[in-house]
Every structure is written in C-alpha cells, then in structure tokens.
Amino acid sequence: MSTPEHAGRAWVTPPPPTPQSGVPRASVELSLAPHAAPADEDAAEQTVGEIGPTGRPLRYVTDPPLVAHHGPAKILAICNQKGGVGKTTSTINLGAALTEYGRRVLLVDFDPQGALSVGLGVHPHQLDQTIYNVIMERDVTVRDVIMHTPVEGMDLLPSNIDLSAAEIQLVSEVGREHTLVRTLRPVIDLYDYVLVDCQPSLGLLTVNALAAADGVLIPLECEFFSLRGVALLIDTIEKVRERLNPKLEITGILATMYDPRTLHSREVMARVVEAFGDVVFDTVINRTVRFPETTVAGEPITRWAPRSAGAKAYRALAREVIAR
C-alpha cells in the first residue's frame, strides 16, 4: 500500500553502469603484465667456513651426485599455518633448483588458493580437472591431472578453489587422513621429490600432507609474530607422527624474508637458531622484490633471474635438502 509520500513520486530507472564507472565486477581481471628479467645481478655465493646469517660457520655441502634412475620419491610437506611466509615461493624455487641437480620433481598444489599453479603460469580456474577430482572421483587418476611445467623434469598437480570443498567432504570418508598418500602412490616411483605446498591452516588438508610426508620443511619469516605459531605447528607434527605417520620428521626450518640490514631480522634469526639448532638450514632466503616479480612472470627465479642471489640461495637449499 502506498503512503501519501510515495504516491505520485516518479521512480526513475537508473541508467545502466558504464564499463568505466562503479565498483569493479568480480569478473574483472586484475593482472600485471610480466616484464623482462632484470639485468642479472650476479650475486656472490657464500663460502664455506664463513659466518653465515644464522650466526654459524657455513657447513660444507658438496654438489650432489647424479642419480642413475629415479624414484621412489621423498615426499616433503612445505608447511606453516601462518600465511604469507614463503611456502609457495619455496615450493616452486626449491623444486626448480632440484631439477638442476638432475632430480625429477612433482609439485603438489594443496591449497585451494591455487597460488602454486598461478606461479607456474597456469590459470587454475580454467582447469577442468584438478587434484580435487583425483581425490573425490574414483574414475579420475592422478596421471590424468598431472601437467608438465616450463621447467624440464618438474611436473605439477594443480588445484583451484574446488579443493576447499574437499576439506568438508573428506570428513565423512573412511581413512580421511590418508587420502593424499593414496592419491600419490601410483606416481611415486616416477619422481625423486614430491613437494606439497600446504595451505595456511592446520586443517584436514594439511594433516593429509603431513600423513603422506617423509619430512616437513617449515618456512619461517624472520619476523617476531612468526615465532608464536611454530610451537603449535611442531605439536601438530608430533601428533601426526605418533598417530598417523611414524616416519615423519622435520627436514628443516628455512628462514625467509631475512633482511640483514635490520636488527629485528637478526634478533629473530638468533632466537630461531637458539631454539631449533641444527634443524635450521644454513641457507637463508633474503627479502627481495625479485620473488613477487617472478610470480608475475609465472616462472621460478632459477630461470627468470638465474644469477640472482635468490636463485643461488634456492640452489644452496636444494643441496642441503639432498644432503639431509
């Protein structure tokens, strides 16, 4: 029923929004054009015996021996429930560095955000099948979904937002924590390393990654708040070891986004080394804009800026990982 005020008011239909005006719609693609790699800054490598950023003399890690045949793969979960600490960046670049030492690598995008897939130039929302389909549909095999990447010897099991449904759907499954290990079993002999990029949570997907893994690699941002979550993460790793996967160990803690110029970074580093000792890798990843740039380029830093400090650091990490 119209009130006296409404009666007689002329309702004017607003004009349709022009493409330039108003709030951007969800379908708007916000992207940056990749640009050429920087003139390479040929960074010096640290020498053995020199005191490294961890405050310890750098240990000698030889160039790894070549492998005559591949597999069975060692599965490493790249895990930290804190967001934005360098899990995805480390998965891509460690994987690419391992291939330079002749290792065959499978990267598993186990985060519904699909950042690992994006970082390798894949548009995850355009994919028909992802790791979600392998997990949830019996007639889709892991081989159907694995894709080659631009890096020779490195393959990708992509994911997209569909995977977020798996976390809920798996709850009622028998053996729900062992879904990922079952998924990977058919291809485990084809690779030397499987690196699982976990999402920033300790939910069922991450527990699946820990239940499948031989080791956990924990990227830790050199920042005060990073220290607070590590105890909880280690507690979870210990529970998974006791209840689900006795072989699970902590392969190493990787200090990331280190800024040698700030006292804060150096203090956090000293605290991490004091608390975790030799588990902390000698290799430390400095904070540099090169990493966000490589994401735009859709390539690992080892290819995009092969002589940069970041590329050299991930190669040093690969040598340490192979030696452990």
Ligand SMILES: Nc1ncnc2c1ncn2[C@@H]1O[C@H](COP(=O)(O)OP(=O)(O)OP(=O)(O)O)[C@@H](O)[C@H]1O
């Ligand atoms: N060493 C670094 N220096 C500077 N920026 C970095 C470094 N490592 C990663 N970044 C940038 O920080 C952001 C977060 O990194 P990344 O996506 O690897 O973290 P993440 O732990 O996987 O995050 P999430 O928890 O959201 O999955 C990205 O923009 C990445 O490019």
Ligand SMILES: [Mg+2]
């Ligand atoms: Mg990530």
